[in-house]
Amino acid sequence: MAVYQTNSPEETEQLARRAGEKLRDRDVVAYRGGMGMGKTAFTRGLAAGMGIGGELVSSPTFAIINEYRKNGRRLCHFDLYRIDGYDDLYSTGFFDYLDCGAVLAIEWSENIEGLDVLPKETIWIAISQTGENSRSIQIEGGERFENLGS
Ligand SMILES: Nc1ncnc2c1ncn2[C@@H]1O[C@H](COP(=O)(O)OP(=O)(O)OP(=O)(O)O)[C@@H](O)[C@H]1O
Numbered sequence: 001m002a003v004y005q006t007n008s009p010e011e012t013e014q015l016a017r018r019a020g021e022k023l024r025d026r027d028v029v030a031y032r033g034g035m036g037m038g039k040t041a042f043t044r045g046l047a048a049g050m051g052i053g054g055e056l057v058s059s060p061t062f063a064i065i066n067e068y069r070k071n072g073r074r075l076c077h078f079d080l081y082r083i084d085g086y087d088d089l090y091s092t093g094f095f096d097y098l099d100c101g102a103v104l105a106i107e108w109s110e111n112i113e114g115l116d117v118l119p120k121e122t123i124w125i126a127i128s129q130t131g132e133n134s135r136s137i138q139i140e141g142g143e144r145f146e147n148l149g150s
Pocket residue numbers: 006007008009010011012033034035036037038039040041042059107132133134135
């Protein structure tokens with residue numbers, strides 16, 4: 001497990017960009033952390049690191065899923081804030097996305113935690129606030145995500 005501190009949204013995006021460079025197709029990234037912690041900002045960085053053009057990434061709160069693709073790479077960005085229960089999750093197409101070869105980034109994974117549907121290799125990212133513009137970002141996903149620098 002690796003823990004990083006960032007002191008601005010830009011620093012969070014930079015850190016996430018370096019994490020995004022390590023991602024492989026079919027990886028699942030699941031976030032823990034409440035409202036306004038920086039999950040969407042982090043996902044923007046992941047997309048940039050994957051070479052998908054992070055500047056396009058916005059919150060999928062209303063769409064539930066936003067999908068980005070470029071150069072054969074694909075990122076599916078979920079916001080499960082409004083999802084409640086298995087049937088609800090199923091109706092988003094979540095299980096098809098799990099098998100589609102894309103990288104998945106899942107905000108509000110807390111809402112599906114009890115359903116036990118995430119792969120055991122899921123990369124967990126927990127973000128907590130340590131000051132107005134500072135965040136502690138914990139990445140649990142193996143060696144790849146250690147020593148990402150600062
Ligand atoms: N160090 C930081 N890292 C990331 N965001 C920060 C940081 N400091 C301040 N912020 C601010 O926190 C907010 C993070 O917003 P963002 O949409 O990324 O959060 P979120 O976790 O996706 O929220 P939601 O649960 O509503 O989807 C932005 O307004 C950003 O400017």
